[in-house]
Amino acid sequence: MSVGSTDNLERDPLDDVLAAARWPEMPGEADTRLRVAWARITGRRRNTTWSLRVAAGVMVVVGAWAAVVMTKRPVPPAAGPIAAIATVEPPVLVPSRPANHAELAVAIAGRSRPVAPPRPIVAAVRPDPEKVVTQALAWVREKREADAVAAVRAAGEPAVDRLFARLAAPHVEERLNAARLLGRINGPRVTARLAAMVGENRGRREAIAALIQSDGPAAQAFLREVRTWHGLGGVIRSVEVQLRSF
Amino acid sequence: MGWSLNRSAFDRLVLEQLPACQRFAVRLTGDVAEAEEVVQDAMVRASRGWKTFRGQARFQTWLFRIVINAWRDRERPRRGAEELTEVVDVRLAGPVREAEAEELGEAVARAVSGLPPRQREVVVMIVYERMGIPDVARSLGVTEQNVRTNLHYGRERLREKLRAYLPEEQRRECR
Numbered sequence: 001m002s003v004g005s006t007d008n009l010e011r012d013p014l015d016d017v018l019a020a021a022r023w024p025e026m027p028g029e030a031d032t033r034l035r036v037a038w039a040r041i042t043g044r045r046r047n048t049t050w051s052l053r054v055a056a057g058v059m060v061v062v063g064a065w066a067a068v069v070m071t072k073r074p075v076p077p078a079a080g081p082i083a084a085i086a087t088v089e090p091p092v093l094v095p096s097r098p099a100n101h102a103e104l105a106v107a108i109a110g111r112s113r114p115v116a117p118p119r120p121i122v123a124a125v126r127p128d129p130e131k132v133v134t135q136a137l138a139w140v141r142e143k144r145e146a147d148a149v150a151a152v153r154a155a156g157e158p159a160v161d162r163l164f165a166r167l168a169a170p171h172v173e174e175r176l177n178a179a180r181l182l183g184r185i186n187g188p189r190v191t192a193r194l195a196a197m198v199g200e201n202r203g204r205r206e207a208i209a210a211l212i213q214s215d216g217p218a219a220q221a222f223l224r225e226v227r228t229w230h231g232l233g234g235v236i237r238s239v240e241v242q243l244r245s246f
Numbered sequence: 247m248g249w250s251l252n253r254s255a256f257d258r259l260v261l262e263q264l265p266a267c268q269r270f271a272v273r274l275t276g277d278v279a280e281a282e283e284v285v286q287d288a289m290v291r292a293s294r295g296w297k298t299f300r301g302q303a304r305f306q307t308w309l310f311r312i313v314i315n316a317w318r319d320r321e322r323p324r325r326g327a328e329e330l331t332e333v334v335d336v337r338l339a340g341p342v343r344e345a346e347a348e349e350l351g352e353a354v355a356r357a358v359s360g361l362p363p364r365q366r367e368v369v370v371m372i373v374y375e376r377m378g379i380p381d382v383a384r385s386l387g388v389t390e391q392n393v394r395t396n397l398h399y400g401r402e403r404l405r406e407k408l409r410a411y412l413p414e415e416q417r418r419e420c421r
Contacts, residue, residue, distance in 0.1 A: 014401050017411055018373050021358055022351025023276070026268045030282045034264060037286050041293045042257050 043201060129158035133166060133178075140177045149184045160185065164193065167206040176243065179206045183213025191218045198226060208239045256296045259305050260289065266306060266375075267313055273370045274317050276359025287316040303384045307377070311385040314367055350411055357407040365400030368393055 132155040136148035152159045163185075166178035182190055191214065197207035208226075211219045227233045267288065271281035291312050299308050358369060367386060371377045372393075379397075383390045405412065 012401055014405055014408075014412070015373050017408055018354055018358065018369075018404065020347065020351050020411075021273075021354035021374075022348065023269075023272045023355045023359075024278045026272055026278055026281065030278065031264070031268065034268070034282065034285055034289065035261065038257070038260060038264075038289050038293075041290055042253075 127155055129155050129162045132159045133162040136163075136181060137166065137174065137177050140181055141173075145180070145184055148181055152181065152185060160190065167197075167203045167210075175206050176209055179209035180213050180243075182210040183219070186214050186216040186219065188218060190214075191216060191222065194219070195222050198222075198232075205235065205239050205242075208236055209243055212236070212240060212243060253296065256299070260292060260309070263306055263309050267309060270310060270370065270375060271313055271317065273355075273358065273374055274314070274366060276355060280320070284313060284317045284320060287320075288313040291316060304381065307381045307385045310371065310375070310377075311387070314385065318363060353411070354408060357404055360407075361400050361403060365396045365403065368396040369400040369404070372397055 132151055136151045136159075139145070139148040139151070152163060160182075163178050163182055167175055167182075169175050169178065182194065191211070194207040194210050197203050198211070208223070211223050214220070223236065227236055264285070267285050268281060271284045271288075272278060275281045275284060288309070292309060295312070299305065358366065360366075361369060364386075368382060371382045371385065372379070377385070379390050379393050382393045386393065
């Protein structure tokens with residue numbers, strides 16, 4: 001066959017034999033894996049953009065909110081001689097020291113009992129944040145949200161971290177209750193963490209649920225922004241319906 | 247003159263072409279696991295370069311080019327290794343039964359997947375993907391003459407490898 005000939009070059013009798021070729025079939029799981037991979041690839045590309053938008057949005061919103069709050073603060077009194085404020089320092093407890101050898105010798109000689117060394121002061125035990133969160137979520141179920149919020153706030157950042165972890169709990173009711181509690185706790189750091197979760201699509205629904213529950217202006221401003229993002233308006237509406245049913 | 251897709255339309259097109267890409271990759275590689283990796287690699291490249299699709303060619307042509315590049319980059323370290331030159335000596339006589347048909351199918355697939363890379367690409371795209379020479383040339387970034395040359399030499403190699411399966415009149419065409 002001449003290479004230069006174009007007569008039926010695309011069709012050759014050999015092709016009838018070649019048509020018998022049997023290649024292995026790609027299994028269904030491979031197709032599924034590839035589709036999941038595509039979703040991850042396109043999602044990561046979008047989330048990179050969204051993370052930047054989220055970060056910028058949160059910074060603008062929190063900054064604006066802080067500016068509003070600062071301008072509404074009461075004007076401090078005119079500067080004048082600053083009166084010295086006498087502060088009463090709490091008394092410092094000095095544990096009595098153990099008796100030294102000389103004193104012990106005198107005490108023994110005087111047939112008086114030696115002074116026993118004081119017991120060490122035991123540091124105050126901080127509550128277990130996991131137990132605090134478990135109790136707090138139980139209070140949420142009993143509609144005692146004020147008690148739950150107070151308990152988590154008193155336990156501090158470790159308890160808030162545990163609460164964020166509960167957003168991934170296996171039971172939907174627990175996740176939504178954790179979201180409710182985070183929403184009530186509010187605060188700029190909590191809002192920023194929730195906003196980041198939305199942008200990065202990590203526990204997005206739960207993060208949205210928490211933001212919906214928050215009455216903080218930063219959280220509400222962020223939600224208004226997110227409603228305009230592609231595909232998220234529907235997610236927010238869906239979460240709102242879900243919150244009403246639990 | 248060109249136009250560009252929006253991102254969601256692009257994503258949809260990729261998913262529509264996914265089965266064709268998988269099939270194409272299996273024919274290129276001859277191996278399902280490797281084909282999956284090639285397609286996954288191609289998807290990453292397609293996602294990064296989606297704006298380069300301007301509508302000058304069919305979307306499948308553009309995507310197949312990416313699959314081929316992904317496959318070539320994997321094949322590059324292996325160049326120099328012996329290609330498959332196995333010629334199956336199966337004594338067939340009379341009608342081909344199912345088991346023999348399966349053996350034939352596997353032999354043909356092995357022979358095609360054992361061609362040198364460029365010939366393999368051209369044969370798979372023309373014979374199995376039923377693409378025209380201009381589309382193949384665009385996919386591979388070569389001239390149409392180059393495609394014809396590789397198609398000719400690819401078929402010659404296959405004729406030699408699959409001699410035992412060829413009808414008598416085609417065997418006479420072999421050297």
